[in-house]
Each structure stands twice: as structure tokens, then as C-alpha cells.
Amino acid sequence: MTPTWLLRRGAAPEPGTEDEQAPDADAPDADAEPxxxxxxxxxxxxxxxxxxxxxxxxxxxxxxxxxxxxxxxxxxxxxxxxxxNRALTDTEATTRVAGDVGDALARIFSYTPDGTAAAERSANSVLDGRAARQYETLFARVRDDLTEQRVTLSTRAVRTGVIELDGDRARLLVFLDQTSHRGEDKGNGKGQAKADAETTTAAAQLTVTARLDGDRWRIVDIKAR
CATH class of the missing domain: 1.20.5 (Single alpha-helices involved in coiled-coils or other helix-helix interfaces)
Structure with missing residues (x-):
């Protein structure tokens, strides 16, 4: 199971005028018809x-x-x-939404085999709308597998960019670093190799939509890029 497994399932030239010639003595009368x-x-x-x-x-x-x-x-x-777009002008608001969203993603995508309930409680407080439904459906499918396979996932937001901030809505691009451990840890806790544990690291990139709810930002949509 990879760390991102939980996150994913357009002239022709003009004729010249002829030079005018001076009247000649033998020229016909001016009254003559041309x-x-x-x-x-x-x-x-x-x-x-x-x-x-x-x-x-x-x-x-x-x-x-x-x-x-x-x-x-x-x-x-x-x-x-x-x-x-206040993301271009309001530094304080931009910093706040980036911090709230980055922290929320780290919490809901970090768990231990016996501690998925904590991640789900965090999801209830930071997710809403489509994002909440996505997360609930996903966890319902994988909860038992996470426990049986002894999966531990640690996630941190390494970079969060606010693309758009308009009123109480924000759209962000978030880069995550994830480390997962699967299997039993038979090490002695002092740096010894962990014989039966499988460790995987990966990066994830998400497009996130958030909405300001009272005094905090809640995530309403998550899309893996």
C-alpha cells in the first residue's frame, strides 16, 4: 500500500497614369469629342x-x-x-487559511493501526460538504484493512499555496510528504533494523477548496492531482 493509496481510488499593381503632354499646335480643337x-x-x-x-x-x-x-x-x-482575489493583497488572511488547511490535512491523513478513530474525529471537525462525504466513504472501505495490515501513516504539509481567496471561499494547492509503515515492528527501539516492517515514503499534491465557517477554515473539496 503506497502512502497516496488512501488519497487516490487552442493585388495586382495599379496602372500608372500617363504623363500629361503639352498641347500641340496641330492638336484637334478642344471642343472635339474624345x-x-x-x-x-x-x-x-x-x-x-x-x-x-x-x-x-x-x-x-x-x-x-x-x-x-x-x-x-x-x-x-x-x-x-x-x-x-485577496490572496494577492491580504497577507494575513492568506497565511491563516494556508495554516488551517495544512494542519487539517496533516491530522486527517495521519493515523496508527489502533488510532484511526482520532483521525476520523479530526475529519468531523475540519471537513464539510463533499470532502466529508469522500472521507467517510473511503474510511468505511479501508478501516479494517488498515488495522489488519498494521498500517501507520504520517503526513505533513510541506508547502501550501493559496491560489484564490474571495470572501469566505479559498482554493489552495498543497504539497504533502507522507511516510507509511506496514507490518509488525520487531526492532528494539534503539535503531535496530525493523525486520517485518515495510516503510514507504511518497509525495502527494492536492487541490483543496475551503470555506470559512465562523472563525476557522473547513475543507469542502479535495482533489488529487
């Missing part, structure tokens, strides 16, 4: 130019509006998130 080809060419130029200018203006407007929206959203995230 040739059909020249007239057609003169009529095609201006509409294309207007369409291109309109398209460029529209693209520029979209980019400007999109940029304004992006910077507004970024400003909202920077200004609103810290106000909601």
Missing part, C-alpha cells in the same frame, strides 16, 4: 480608386476598434482581478 477608347479608360479609373480608398479606411477602422477592445479588456483584468 475617342471612345480614351473615354472608357477615363471612366474606369476613378471608381476603382474610390473603392480602394474605402476598403483601406474600413480596414483601418476595424484595427483601431479591435485594438481599443483589447486594451480595455486587459485593463479590466488588471484592475478587477486583484480586487476580487
Amino acid at each position: 475617342e471612345p477608347a480614351a473615354e472608357a479608360s477615363a471612366e474606369k479609373g476613378p471608381p476603382n480608386g474610390r473603392l480602394r480608398r474605402a476598403a483601406l479606411a474600413g480596414t483601418a477602422a476595424v484595427l483601431v476598434l479591435g485594438g481599443c477592445g483589447f486594451f480595455y479588456a486587459a485593463h479590466q483584468l488588471r484592475s478587477e482581478a486583484p480586487a476580487r
Whole structure:
């Protein structure tokens, strides 16, 4: 049985304009009608130019509006998130919830073969909601095995980080160190090898949700990562 056993079960180039030429003495009279080809060419130029200018203006407007929206959203995230998440601003409250949760986890996941009742009593005082139901169901399944196999588990929280603290709710990431002993201890208590005892050490990582109940934090959800 491993120590974590109890915890687990995303254009074409524009045509250039022709150079204007000076009028020549032999040029036809100004009142003469232009040739059909020249007239057609003169009529095609201006509409294309207007369409291109309109398209460029529209693209520029979209980019400007999109940029304004992006910077507004970024400003909202920077200004609103810290106000909601006290884990970033309230050191005292953050330290308190981290301490309460770390201590609670150490108590409910530490027991001896003849002392599981103490762990269960601790669970009644520090767990609530889904976490309490999970723990009760789990212990009901393994209680007899823990006694028969003489399992002793020692747990300590080595690092507790508060991810979010908003009002009376908190979410934390907790790293645990666990040491378990299984079997009879036939050592003399003075450093002699323990012949029939099996010792295992492991680390566990949990995501914990806690709720402030009066003056103490109670764990309402535990998920092994």
C-alpha cells in the first residue's frame, strides 16, 4: 500500500497614369469629342480608386476598434482581478487559511493501526460538504484493512499555496510528504533494523477548496492531482 493509496481510488499593381503632354499646335480643337477608347479608360479609373480608398479606411477602422477592445479588456483584468482575489493583497488572511488547511490535512491523513478513530474525529471537525462525504466513504472501505495490515501513516504539509481567496471561499494547492509503515515492528527501539516492517515514503499534491465557517477554515473539496 503506497502512502497516496488512501488519497487516490487552442493585388495586382495599379496602372500608372500617363504623363500629361503639352498641347500641340496641330492638336484637334478642344471642343472635339474624345475617342471612345480614351473615354472608357477615363471612366474606369476613378471608381476603382474610390473603392480602394474605402476598403483601406474600413480596414483601418476595424484595427483601431479591435485594438481599443483589447486594451480595455486587459485593463479590466488588471484592475478587477486583484480586487476580487485577496490572496494577492491580504497577507494575513492568506497565511491563516494556508495554516488551517495544512494542519487539517496533516491530522486527517495521519493515523496508527489502533488510532484511526482520532483521525476520523479530526475529519468531523475540519471537513464539510463533499470532502466529508469522500472521507467517510473511503474510511468505511479501508478501516479494517488498515488495522489488519498494521498500517501507520504520517503526513505533513510541506508547502501550501493559496491560489484564490474571495470572501469566505479559498482554493489552495498543497504539497504533502507522507511516510507509511506496514507490518509488525520487531526492532528494539534503539535503531535496530525493523525486520517485518515495510516503510514507504511518497509525495502527494492536492487541490483543496475551503470555506470559512465562523472563525476557522473547513475543507469542502479535495482533489488529487
